Amino acid sequence: METQAFQRIYTKIEQLTKATCTVRATGVGNEELALVHGRLGQVVKIMEDEVTLQIFSGTEGIPTNAEVAFFGKPPTLQVGEALAGRFFNAYGQPIDGGPEVEGEEREIGGPSVNPVRRRQPSELITTGIAGIDLNNTLVTGQKIPFFADPDQPFNQVMAMVALRGQADKIILGGMGLTNDDYLFFKQVFENAGALHRIISFVNTTENPPVERLLVPDMALTAAEYFAVDKQEKVLVLLTDMTLYADALSIVSNRMDQIPSKDSMPGSLYSDLARLYEKAVQFDHGGSITIIAVTTLSGGDITHAIPDNTGYITEGQLFLRRDTEIGKVIVDPFRSLSRLKQLVIGKKTRPDHPQVMNAAVRLYADAANARTKLENGFDLTDYDERTLEFAREYSGRLLAIDVNIDTEEMLNVGWELFSKHFSKEEVAIRKDFVDKYWVE
Amino acid sequence: MSTSPNISATGKVTGIIANLVIVRFEGAVSQNEVCFIQHEDTALMAEVIKVQKGLAYVQAFESTRGLKIGADVTFRGHMLEATLGPGILSRNYDGLMHDLDTMTGVFLKRGEYTDALDSERKWDFNPVAKEGDTVIAGDWLGEVRENAVLHRIMAPFQMNGKYTLKSLAKAGAYRVNDTIAVLTDSDGRDVDVTMVQKWPIKQAIRAYQEKPRPFRLLETGVRTMDTLNPIVEGGTGFIPGPFGSGKTVMQHAISRQAEADVVVVAACGERANEVVELFTEFPELDDPWTGRKLMERTVIIANTSNMPVAAREASVYTAMTISEYYRSMGLKVLMLADSTSRWAQALREMSNRLEELPGPDAFPMDLSAIISNFYARAGIVYLNNGKTGSITFIGTVSPAGGNLKEPVTESTRKAARCFYALSQQRADSKRYPAIDPIDSYSKYLEYPELQQALNEQIAPDWVDRVNELKNILIRGKEAAEQINILGDDGVSIDYHMTYWRSEICDAVILQQDAFDDVDARTPIKRQKYMLYKVLDICNTGFSFESYEEVNPYFKRIINQLRQMNYSEFESDKFQEFEAGLEEIISERKAG
Numbered sequence A: 001m002e003t004q005a006f007q008r009i010y011t012k013i014e015q016l017t018k019a020t021c022t023v024r025a026t027g028v029g030n031e032e033l034a035l036v037h038g039r040l041g042q043v044v045k046i047m048e049d050e051v052t053l054q055i056f057s058g059t060e061g062i063p064t065n066a067e068v069a070f071f072g073k074p075p076t077l078q079v080g081e082a083l084a085g086r087f088f089n090a091y092g093q094p095i096d097g098g099p100e101v102e103g104e105e106r107e108i109g110g111p112s113v114n115p116v117r118r119r120q121p122s123e124l125i126t127t128g129i130a131g132i133d134l135n136n137t138l139v140t141g142q143k144i145p146f147f148a149d150p151d152q153p154f155n156q157v158m159a160m161v162a163l164r165g166q167a168d169k170i171i172l173g174g175m176g177l178t179n180d181d182y183l184f185f186k187q188v189f190e191n192a193g194a195l196h197r198i199i200s201f202v203n204t205t206e207n208p209p210v211e212r213l214l215v216p217d218m219a220l221t222a223a224e225y226f227a228v229d230k231q232e233k234v235l236v237l238l239t240d241m242t243l244y245a246d247a248l249s250i251v252s253n254r255m256d257q258i259p260s261k262d263s264m265p266g267s268l269y270s271d272l273a274r275l276y277e278k279a280v281q282f283d284h285g286g287s288i289t290i291i292a293v294t295t296l297s298g299g300d301i302t303h304a305i306p307d308n309t310g311y312i313t314e315g316q317l318f319l320r321r322d323t324e325i326g327k328v329i330v331d332p333f334r335s336l337s338r339l340k341q342l343v344i345g346k347k348t349r350p351d352h353p354q355v356m357n358a359a360v361r362l363y364a365d366a367a368n369a370r371t372k373l374e375n376g377f378d379l380t381d382y383d384e385r386t387l388e389f390a391r392e393y394s395g396r397l398l399a400i401d402v403n404i405d406t407e408e409m410l411n412v413g414w415e416l417f418s419k420h421f422s423k424e425e426v427a428i429r430k431d432f433v434d435k436y437w438v439e
Numbered sequence B: 001m002s003t004s005p006n007i008s009a010t011g012k013v014t015g016i017i018a019n020l021v022i023v024r025f026e027g028a029v030s031q032n033e034v035c036f037i038q039h040e041d042t043a044l045m046a047e048v049i050k051v052q053k054g055l056a057y058v059q060a061f062e063s064t065r066g067l068k069i070g071a072d073v074t075f076r077g078h079m080l081e082a083t084l085g086p087g088i089l090s091r092n093y094d095g096l097m098h099d100l101d102t103m104t105g106v107f108l109k110r111g112e113y114t115d116a117l118d119s120e121r122k123w124d125f126n127p128v129a130k131e132g133d134t135v136i137a138g139d140w141l142g143e144v145r146e147n148a149v150l151h152r153i154m155a156p157f158q159m160n161g162k163y164t165l166k167s168l169a170k171a172g173a174y175r176v177n178d179t180i181a182v183l184t185d186s187d188g189r190d191v192d193v194t195m196v197q198k199w200p201i202k203q204a205i206r207a208y209q210e211k212p213r214p215f216r217l218l219e220t221g222v223r224t225m226d227t228l229n230p231i232v233e234g235g236t237g238f239i240p241g242p243f244g245s246g247k248t249v250m251q252h253a254i255s256r257q258a259e260a261d262v263v264v265v266a267a268c269g270e271r272a273n274e275v276v277e278l279f280t281e282f283p284e285l286d287d288p289w290t291g292r293k294l295m296e297r298t299v300i301i302a303n304t305s306n307m308p309v310a311a312r313e314a315s316v317y318t319a320m321t322i323s324e325y326y327r328s329m330g331l332k333v334l335m336l337a338d339s340t341s342r343w344a345q346a347l348r349e350m351s352n353r354l355e356e357l358p359g360p361d362a363f364p365m366d367l368s369a370i371i372s373n374f375y376a377r378a379g380i381v382y383l384n385n386g387k388t389g390s391i392t393f394i395g396t397v398s399p400a401g402g403n404l405k406e407p408v409t410e411s412t413r414k415a416a417r418c419f420y421a422l423s424q425q426r427a428d429s430k431r432y433p434a435i436d437p438i439d440s441y442s443k444y445l446e447y448p449e450l451q452q453a454l455n456e457q458i459a460p461d462w463v464d465r466v467n468e469l470k471n472i473l474i475r476g477k478e479a480a481e482q483i484n485i486l487g488d489d490g491v492s493i494d495y496h497m498t499y500w501r502s503e504i505c506d507a508v509i510l511q512q513d514a515f516d517d518v519d520a521r522t523p524i525k526r527q528k529y530m531l532y533k534v535l536d537i538c539n540t541g542f543s544f545e546s547y548e549e550v551n552p553y554f555k556r557i558i559n560q561l562r563q564m565n566y567s568e569f570e571s572d573k574f575q576e577f578e579a580g581l582e583e584i585i586s587e588r589k590a591g
């Protein structure tokens, strides 16, 4: 971005911190973008003629007599069909060697949809993964993160879900992505022949962390263009939101805000909700679905980042390595899709809710039996059977490498119930048992 | 609400930090006064939250993007107000009581403030007072029919002292802003009264004689509440729980099923899709008490988490003011707020921006007092005419990290009389509603006047039987702990039976599927039937040879009882399952 003639230029920098600088200037609008010593910054505070900017790439080497040129507008993205198939950095500039996108210029981080203009989500997204389709069914217009430890294959699962999910556009917002992961996504999408419906905004670990703050808004502005203007089904992938939140805390700490839990800003909930709530279903069929990744440290979901996320999103998907079968599974206990009841048993077979619940209940009994075993107690016959059931349930349904349709998942469920348990032990409504029990 | 602006002072913007705007002003401004900040061609609504060294600190109810130093500000001489009159029911408002449905466009537009009431619609008015009557604030002058309720047109709550009713409109059709009465004060001054009045939302409406202790059950159809820990008409309760434990599902169930004339739902800083669920379903679902559509008795105040933070705080007060307005008409109002923690967080965000000295977890120091004052606005009241009206208030709390020892939960515990603790463990094992039966309580169950009312309404020994149920649950928990420590065969069969008795109570009384058409709502008559049935089984002696027989046997009993729960009460199917149950019981009945 070059300095243009109409811009107002100031040179009196009064204060510098690691992430912000304060300059004396007038006529500046809140949240306006500026170029400071060749780096992009955004206005975060104005007191009389003292304007504080957050400098996305950090302030190292900025002198007090640096040139500050204000743009007269907040960060924007040029939107248009031409976005499809392209890769951009956090500022929306191409990084794939292609030309700048010509199109309508839109402010990023725009207003919210009026809640009465939304429609209740009801369109199933199938992924073939039973841990999702059977137990935690997703729908368009939903927002849901993977909660995963950093060593789990969340990006792989996310790419798989994205490709199977039949979206018109897939928008990847990468924050603090390693270069390897960035290339992984590129390659998977390319191999699937899907590049023409992918749009990526990427900040890698090689880029300054504060830049990440722009990525979700860029991705969601592009998503709103396709979902609202083009009435398309858009799937937005945001990885890793924990690194996004870390960047928020860097800026707020530099601005001397009082931190709340885990040194996160007191506004973390609102900051995250503003993004996640962009997920929406419209009457005309256009929708934005958000699948995100929140990495955990040591599996701790009480940390402020996963905790606030869980309060905002419509469920969460937990990945866990099941040592019994040596595979990664979608954990049925802590995972939840809050919108599943809008579709299960309605858009899927009527026995779906009951099969789902019964299986999870029996799996929980198996977990109790395992605890008993570990504490050195004898197992009852029922305990033994739950353990056998759990092993098969885990391998044939929960493992993320399973790829079958929902009908088959339900059939496998009934097969396992019938094999290991009596009808009373399964305790499903009688009319379903009569119909599906495998004698 | 752009009625001719009454400008009390003017000023100019001198500072902007997110939605906190600092204004140098001329004239007098007051704390909590409403002002408008002129940004290009839109006026952004804001509220004074502090005045210091000649500067007013105002919180904008909108994004301040693009706002510049020097922008003009006008102060309006009044605080944040609710607009009260016929036509509130069935509406969807934002936190400041702007009608969401009449806004234009897909996206919310900054500065688009729609009217709360339809000023064109005509209402059939019937006078109920007589010219010459002496009236005080809140007295009923007339009435219009609004959906299923009689909407009383009242003497303005702002009035002080006694007035004489000089003239009153005859029966006929009037618009809300038409004058329907003229009142004369003691100095002979006349006041015109329309069907609309305004009231500052942060002040309680006190147009009643007294507030007795609550004494009547408010039936919700949720068994863990009605049977175990009942809420009462005019009572207060709160539902704390980690995310995903079932707070919202529970509140929605209560809002659909509770025995109330008017339900005010404040969706405070939570998910938009959850409000959409209400918008979508309530116009279709029936009110089980009147057979009319649920939406007819409902008002939704939506400030979802992506709507302006400052308006989030206002949203709960707007909802409470609307509730007080309908209570003054002698109605049973139920108000629900999901989640009060978001409101507290909005206070925290602003307090931090004001650089106030923070209290625990960076919440404002006076958080506890703010919460107590709010809960104190609920209650059952005797109106001036001797009739009762009530506001039952239930709020959810979203404790950070699920830890109940945090400021919002602790402050709310001091204010609310019913505590419905949602447990992560129960939610994880899909025991819904995940209310912990042992930690939760209803203080009202200790009120002799309520005990008496319950025994009269349900059964003479009802309260004793409820306590019996509680004991079974506690003993079952103790037995489970013993079995865990000593192993299945390390305890006597009695322990297993004690444990399984509590499992029956849990599975059949406590657990309730909010998504099953039949199970979702259990009328009190059915709750009584099932409680007595379950207690009978718990009081039956069974004989077992070994502990291994206990688990499968009780599972069969539970299965049968659950099938009853899923069947229409007293239907053929219900009776069939009951007969099956009796057979199973007779298999092992001792003696």
Ligand SMILES: Nc1ncnc2c1ncn2[C@@H]1O[C@H](COP(=O)(O)OP(=O)(O)O)[C@@H](O)[C@H]1O
Pocket (backbone or CB within 6 Å): A336, A337, A338, A339, A341, B241, B242, B243, B244, B245, B246, B247, B248, B249, B250, B432, B433, B434, B512, B513, B514, B515
């Ligand atoms: N009574 C219930 N019956 C069945 N499922 C429930 C019940 N209560 C909660 N759930 C399940 O738990 C999920 C989360 O509940 P919700 O009320 O949204 O949690 P919270 O508001 O506490 O975050 C729901 O989407 C639903 O799947």
Ligand SMILES: [Mg+2]
Pocket (backbone or CB within 6 Å): B247, B248, B249, B270, B338
């Ligand atoms: Mg909730």
